[in-house]
Amino acid sequence: MADKKGRINREYIRTAQDICTHLGDDYDRFFGAVVPPIFQNSLFVDYELSGEEQEGRYNYTRLSNPTIEIAEQKIAALEKGEAALCFSSGMAAISTAIFYWVSTGSHVIMVKNAYSPARNFIELLHDKFGVEFTLVSGEKLEEYERSIRPNTKLIYLETPSSLVFTLQDLESVAKLAKSYGIATIVDNSWATPIFQNPLEFGIDMVVHSASKYLAGHSDIIGGVIVSRKDIIHAIQYGERCLLGGIMDPHQAWLLIRGLRTLPVRMKQHQESALEIAQFLEQHPVVERVLYPGLKSHPQYELGKKQMKGYSGVLGFITKGNPDKVLEFVDSLQYFKKGPSWGGFESLIAPVGVGMDEETSKKTGIPIGTIRISVGLESVDTLIDCLDRGLVNLSKNG
Ligand SMILES: Cc1ncc(COP(=O)(O)O)c(C=O)c1O
Structure with a gap:
């Protein structure tokens, strides 16, 4: 089950509890420490800083950090996604995710009872950059279909809604969106990856407020985006790096501790x-x-x-x-x-x-x-x- 260095073989990590308990902990990298340390450092010296050589290495914590990456690996695996990025808050994750998909002139469809600051962010993009939006109750597929315009770039869902507890049909909305080349985001904070995996239904991106169940102890504010590797890579070196909303290593360590249970x-x-x-x-x-x-x-x-x-x-x-x-x-x-x-x-x-x-x-x-x-x-x-x-x-x- 374990290799010579005491690391659990990836193929034995099968269930959500296995992921939470062991994935990414890599004892051999951390002197056998059963709990990986907090890499509370802003930079990593003597590393190449440019181009492809930067791949997979660390140089500055605004881009990546070993402690933050452990939380990201665990959450990506729990969500059955390819990769994840951690943020300083749920709203940092949500605003960065929306910002990634839309630009001036885009149109967004959003469920009206989504977490209200997410709606406020769309309103801000509307006021500042002319991003158009339509709010839908989200319960009937025809509503989305009717709202689609030639410039619709994103459908934003929150199911179940954390305020009114209504649901949106993940499979049907994802299928409809794909047929028009529209991206989909789901706020999965309520259900958590334990009870719902939107990516399995064809949704493009999952966002979380890690301040809720993921961390679970009311001791941190945090956020996560989960998606395909190429998208996550683009956000890591683009929006997250430039807007600067990465999670702090100590926050990530507390998130990992929360995830264990x-x-x-x-x-x-x-x-x-x-x-x-x-x-x-x-x-x-x-x-x-x-x-x-x-x-x-x-x-x-x-x-x-x-x-x-x-x-x-x-x-x-x-x-x-x-x-x-x-x-x-x-x-x-x-x-x-x-x-x-x-x-x-x-x-x-x-x-x-x-x-x-x-x-x-x-x-x-x-x-x-x-x-x-x-x-x-x-x-x-x-x-x-x-x-x-x-x-x-x-x-x-
Ligand atoms: C459903 C939902 N999504 C996102 C957020 C935002 O998360 P944070 O407070 O970590 O920024 C919240 C916060 O209450 C929420 O309830």
Whole structure:
């Protein structure tokens, strides 16, 4: 199984857990250290700096760094992609990815409930460089087809959406896009590569906020792009190098540490979230639960077709007036109010509570939506915590 230097043979690294535990760690390169070190250096001396000779060698950390490359190898393999690049944030990855595909005069189709700063970036490109865009709900193929123009260069998806938990059909959209020579990007932060691999459906590029499940400990901000080798190479020496948004080596080391437990964490997040979703669904104060893992989700069948599981972020809408609902949100012991998700800790965000109809229409977020990120605390404790809050809401709301 292992070679003379104690390195695990690549052909024995088969599962996601094998990748997370061993891929790229190369004990012989690092004095047998079971945990590869942080190469906290900005430059590498005595290396040729020009042309092809630079290939596969290190010279400056804005281009590449051994610690960052270990994280990139693991995530590329998890996503079943050829190569990956790490970035200083999810938004650095997303903006660089979009920037790679579009130029002045391009048209972009984007799902309207994608992470809003991604939409804001398209708006910025529109205002500064005349990039055109069309927002679609993303649920029907005809919508994309109708929106395609001669200058359409990119379709940007986020499935499942981390705000409204709707899905887009990866295979059909990828096929349609290919037939018009249009590139596709999927934000796969919600599902993670453990539960969904968009590249297998013909999608060109996957982006991640590594600040969420990939790192999983709410201790770093980071981002990733996964795609074909030639595309990744072009971005590494082009957009990432020139915009300068590479991940820091220490950040990468924490990401690697988080990745070691990604499959086991996701298994637990999934189990607990499903139990909580089912609990909420039958609760008299709850009107609706938004979770693709529930059979009642309108796109449950599509989810089963393209996903291997479901993560721990879900939405629900309660009865009661918005002020009382906000009191309920504030009263919970275990679900602290926070703008992020995907960490070990449970979080709550009243994203649609008190929202007006116009904003709801624009963003696609149903009025009254409360988003929770189910953490790794005991599920009984979490259900008890929600139940106490909901009982109070039913009395006071
Ligand atoms: C779905 C999604 N994509 C991307 C991002 C951006 O990631 P980051 O905060 O690491 O820049 C976020 C952040 O919340 C997100 O929720």
